[in-house]
Amino acid sequence: MWFRQDLRLHDNEALLDALTHAEEVFPVYVFDERTFKACTAHGIPRMGSHRARFILESVNDLKDNLHRLGGTLHIAVGHPEEVLFELARKWQVSWICCNRERTRDEVLVQECLERQLWSIGVELRFSRGKMLYYTQDLPFPITHMPTSYSQFRKEVERIVPVRQPLAAPDHIPMAIQPETSSALPVHWVRTACPGIAWQQTPRFSGGESHAQAKVSHLLRENKGGITNSKEAFSGVIPSAEVSPWLSQGCLSPKWLYHEWRRFTEEHEGNEDTNGLFLKLLWRDYFRLIGKKFGNNIFRRTGIRGKAGQTVSLDKERFKTWASGRTGIPLVDASMRELNTTGFLTEKSRQWAAGYLVHELGLDWRLGAEYFECQLIDYDPCSNWGNWMTIAGAGPDHRDDRPVNFLSQARKFDPSGAYVRLWIPALQHVPNQWVHTPDQIPEGELECYGLRKDQGYTAPSFG
């Protein structure tokens, strides 16, 4: 059983497939050197320290959970297609089971492994498990998948039931313990992705156990009304904050959906906002868009295929944005939060992306690559799909407008609490200027701990 972005025992179709067909199951996870050490097309590291830590924790949790069921997780570093091929030969396995991935790099790896396995008569068996829905349950073939979210939602929301999640196994049969290495490559990962910080009580601890604990806490605390999409915003009303576990597959969307359904049904009187379901639907939507349009989601022209306006790859502008020094407090707070924590609410992602695309005129792929590096919850379809949309190369025309940062600030951060949290230089700036520090009269700068030639100032480019 080859674990990939499905680091869980519950609702894991590939694992159940292996357990149903084989007498013995050897679980394997491979830290792919290319993901942990390589850079993107524009030279940005693909894996930042936040996600690297989260993956280490998730694999460790999986290892413990498998151990409880009698299984030993074999952990390796290298190219999965080579490592698995060698193991298949050494252990003389009949099949390798995995959940199918649909995006460029992951597909290349699984295809390469599949071809190699043919040479020794071993089959790579694929299962599904990424989405809320099964593709075969949809009322249209992928080629006819609606490109607008609202149309997609209309066609599936009330018609397609979400299947029940599969139960977690209670035993992993391993009669002969093969020679395995189950040591976590902590040192290797720390060297490949410098800056990993272990926290006492991290906001996101990787692993299925933490994911399920988080969901039961959420349901108890928020009484099922998690993710009321209109109000969700860090610092004001938090959203569910479950995306890191969904992205690494520590949490199954079907399981999450049914837990939430059961809870809201059992606790009558709680406002059922339907918010979580609609949010999870966005996730399926971008995955299906990725499936329908393939590698176009990674191209500058996106799925529309039109070049649009000329864009820049200016390194200095990009650095100003990435380090949170644009002079627009909402954008800078978002980028500093991202760099510090690896997580952002959707609003902050939209501000950061909107600024890079519409104000700086940079190639949106730079932003998408930077998010790929920094986000704990990086998911190829969700990330590139959302970026493409904001850049006007995606499915929806309505979302590619410039952001009015002042009106967003008035609406979502009227007291300035969010920007003060991430930009200490604004600590003593009164509310009236906290979102427009460039308008503070020069003579008053010093009263608020600011100086014209240093600290938090307006951008120097137009």
Ligand SMILES: Cc1cc2nc3c(=O)[nH]c(=O)nc-3n(C[C@H](O)[C@H](O)[C@H](O)COP(=O)(O)OP(=O)(O)OC[C@H]3O[C@@H](n4cnc5c(N)ncnc54)[C@H](O)[C@@H]3O)c2cc1C
């Ligand atoms: C520029 C940009 C980049 C993004 N990159 C990613 C990414 O790499 N990985 C990722 O999981 N999400 C991404 N998103 C979508 C969204 O911002 C996050 O899923 C959400 O903020 C995660 O927080 P949450 O779990 O509290 O979400 P909630 O609002 O509580 O929603 C619950 C779940 O629904 C899904 N979801 C919600 N909104 C979206 C959306 N717009 N697109 C896809 N799925 C959604 C997520 O799985 C999320 O965990 C991106 C959005 C933007 C604008």
